[in-house]
Amino acid sequence: MQRRLALFQRDFTYAMIHDMKSPLNTILMGAHILNTGKLEEQAEKKKKYLQAISDECNHLLTLSNRVILLTQIEKDELQLHKETVVLEPLIDDLIEKFRLKTHKPVEFSKAFHHCNSVYADAFCLREILSNLIDNAIKYSGDSPHIQITAEERNGSVIIRITDNGIGIEEEHLAHIFDKFYRVSNSKRPPVRGYGIGLFYVKTMIHMHNGTIRVESQPGKGSCFIITLPQTHERQEIDIIG
Numbered sequence: 164m165q166r167r168l169a170l171f172q173r174d175f176t177y178a179m180i181h182d183m184k185s186p187l188n189t190i191l192m193g194a195h196i197l198n199t200g201k202l203e204e205q206a207e208k209k210k211k212y213l214q215a216i217s218d219e220c221n222h223l224l225t226l227s228n229r230v231i232l233l234t235q236i237e238k239d240e241l242q243l244h245k246e247t248v249v250l251e252p253l254i255d256d257l258i259e260k261f262r263l264k265t266h267k268p269v270e271f272s273k274a275f276h277h278c279n280s281v282y283a284d285a286f287c288l289r290e291i292l293s294n295l296i297d298n299a300i301k302y303s304g305d306s307p308h309i310q311i312t313a314e315e316r317n318g319s320v321i322i323r324i325t326d327n328g329i330g331i332e333e334e335h336l337a338h339i340f341d342k343f344y345r346v347s348n349s350k351r352p353p354v355r356g357y358g359i360g361l362f363y364v365k366t367m368i369h370m371h372n373g374t375i376r377v378e379s380q381p382g383k384g385s386c387f388i389i390t391l392p393q394t395h396e397r398q399e400i401d402i403i404g
């Protein structure tokens with residue numbers, strides 16, 4: 164465990180720095196071009212450069228927040244700032260981000276049944292959904308179809324992320340939320356990873372008084388099912404009850 168942790172920390176730091184280099188280069192290049200004054204007469208082009216700089220700054224901020232989040236979870240110091248988070252814009256934004264960054268032609272579909280918000284820490288919720296969508300794409304073939312649905316039931320919100328990917332064999336289902344657990348066998352395509360994503364997802368969901376489980380059929384796909392409290396009031400009633 165210690166050896167894997169040390170290895171993970173080294174690889175993670177390298178991957179993070181690598182991820183930060185590209186946005187920093189774009190920002191530097193954009194700032195340099197704007198500084199030359201060459202775009203003063205080209206309003207449209209100038210707007211594009213400013214937008215690219217702002218997008219990349221946001222990307223860097225997300226990466227930094229992710230590192231802070233993981234460190235806080237590790238040190239047991241994570242403080243949640245729960246609020247009512249409206250689901251549809253968050254999910255639309257995630258779909259848009261994944262469409263831009265993935266090389267596969269992913270088909271997304273979404274449906275909301277009598278449910279538009281959840282009581283959660285907005286950044287954590289984004290990280291949870293991001294991790295699950297990322298896995299759904301990673302562990303699918305060339306034409307992933309990812310379905311995201313949300314419904315309200317007895318004061319809880321149930322969010323399902325379903326994919327048509329490679330699925331998970333029965334014997335691994337109970338372990339995939341364990342730290343550093345990865346399914347590897349010769350039949351699976353070699354996919355990069357550390358085996359920590361689902362561990363952090365589960366930890367964050369438990370901190371929200373929620374649950375996560377998975378249903379899967381090898382060769383057909385997987386469905387990750389999250390349950391979270393819908394409102395603050397309800398959660399307090401449940402605790403009192």
Ligand code: ADP
Binds near residue numbers: 298299302328344359
């Ligand atoms: P990683 O993806 O880095 O290995 P995770 O903790 O995110 O780590 O996932 C643990 C394991 O669960 C993965 O190695 C993979 O085998 C399996 N897994 C997770 N999500 C899916 C999915 N949507 N479809 C198939 N297998 C999955």
